[in-house]
Amino acid sequence: MPNFKIVDxxxxxxxxxxxSDAVFGAEINxxxxxxxxxxxxxxxxxxxxxTLTRAEVSGGGRKPWRQKGTGRARQGSTxxxxxxxxxxxxxxKPRTYRVSMNKKVKKIAIRSALxxxxxxxxxxxxxxxxxxxxxxxxxxxxLKAVGAKKKALVLLDSVDDKVIRSFANIPGVKTAQVNTxxxxxxxxxxxxxxxxxxxxxxxxxxx
Numbered sequence: 376m377p378n379f380k381i382v383d384x385x386x387x388x389x390x391x392x393x394x395s396d397a398v399f400g401a402e403i404n405x406x407x408x409x410x411x412x413x414x415x416x417x418x419x420x421x422x423x424x425x426t427l428t429r430a431e432v433s434g435g436g437r438k439p440w441r442q443k444g445t446g447r448a449r450q451g452s453t454x455x456x457x458x459x460x461x462x463x464x465x466x467x468k469p470r471t472y473r474v475s476m477n478k479k480v481k482k483i484a485i486r487s488a489l490x491x492x493x494x495x496x497x498x499x500x501x502x503x504x505x506x507x508x509x510x511x512x513x514x515x516x517x518l519k520a521v522g523a524k525k526k527a528l529v530l531l532d533s534v535d536d537k538v539i540r541s542f543a544n545i546p547g548v549k550t551a552q553v554n555t556x557x558x559x560x561x562x563x564x565x566x567x568x569x570x571x572x573x574x575x576x577x578x579x580x581x582x
Contacts, residue, residue, distance in 0.1 A: 377393070377394045377396070377399045377400050377493045378392070378394075379391065379392055379394060379493075379498055379499075379500045380392075380500070381500045381501070381502050382499065382501055383501065384501060384503075384504065384505075384520065385520050386520030386522070389502050390502070392500055392574060394493065394574060394578065395578045395582050397486070397581070397582045398486055398490075398577060398578050399489050399490055400490055400493065401486040401487060401489075401490045402490075403487045403490055403491050403494070404483055404484070405487075407483050407484045407487060408487050408488060408491075408558060408562065410480070410484070411480075411481070411484035411488075411558040411559070412558060412559050412562065413474070414474035414475070414476055415557055415558065415559040416559070417472040417474045418472070418474060420472040422469055422470045422471050422472050423469055424467040424468075424469065425467065425468055426463040426466030426467055426468070427462050427463060427466075428464075428466070429452065429454045429455055429456060429461060429462030430462070431462065432460070432461065432462045434453065434454055434460075435452040435453045435454030435455075435461075438450070438451055438452070439452070439453050481558075482581055484558045485558060485581055486581055488561040489561060489567075489577070489581075491562070492561060492567045497564075497565065497567055498567045498568075498569070499521050499523065499566060499567070499568045499569075500570075500571055500574055501517075501521065501568060501569070501570055501571065503570055503571065503572070504529065504531060504535075504568075505535070506537040506538045506541050507537075508537065509537055509541055510541055511541050511542075511543075511544045511545060513541060514538075514542050514545060514548075515545060518548070518568075522566075523566040523568060524565035524566045525546075525547045525565060526547040526563065526564050526565040527547065527548045527549075527564055527565065527566040527567075528548075528549050528550075528551060528560050528561060528563075528564035528566070528567050528568065529548065529549070529550045529569070530550075530551055530553065530556060530567070530569035530570065530573040530577075531550060531551070531573060532572035532573040532575075532576055533572075534552060538550070553576045553577055553580060
């Protein structure tokens with residue numbers, strides 16, 4: 376079982392925790408990770424892009440010149456795609472990019488992502504992450520004390536408005552809860568920080 380030290384918000388070691396092999400020591404499935412990240416990024420797309428076809432561009436109702444006898448190519452409308460200000464041929468139209476994954480595959484992806492962080496020693500476990508007031512400086516000091524890198528994901532065991540909003544103004548830092556965590560966020564961070572209670576919840580849900 377992977378063993379990690381537990382530190383407090385001042386960076387002082389206060390104990391250790393053994394994390395489950397099933398969640399933090401699983402075999403890393405690169406294909407599933409790729410599918411999960413691709414699905415996450417596709418699901419961020421709105422798909423509202425749209426271009427006008429020749430039928431939707433205003434104007435062009437009159438034939439620009441007669442069919443024969445001018446020496447020029449025959450034309451039926453000034454809104455054909457080859458004309459300036461004409462419609463777009465085969466342009467994008469509104470569509471959905473949504474990709475879904477079944478629950479079993481999602482769990483495999485989460486386990487693989489967490490295991491990759493454990494393998495790279497990029498996990499920091501904190502006994503408790505709390506805030507007495509809305510104070511960004513408190514969280515900046517905590518990140519420095521525990522040795523977090525520039526891009527950090529902070530996993531909380533519950534929604535704590537003071538903690539979340541104290542982290543909100545720090546560039547490169549993102550907060551999440553166990554039920555909102557995504558594979559993309561785990562892989563995209565340089566340091567994965569979690570409260571001890573969050574680690575225990577992760578093991579309950581994904582073991």
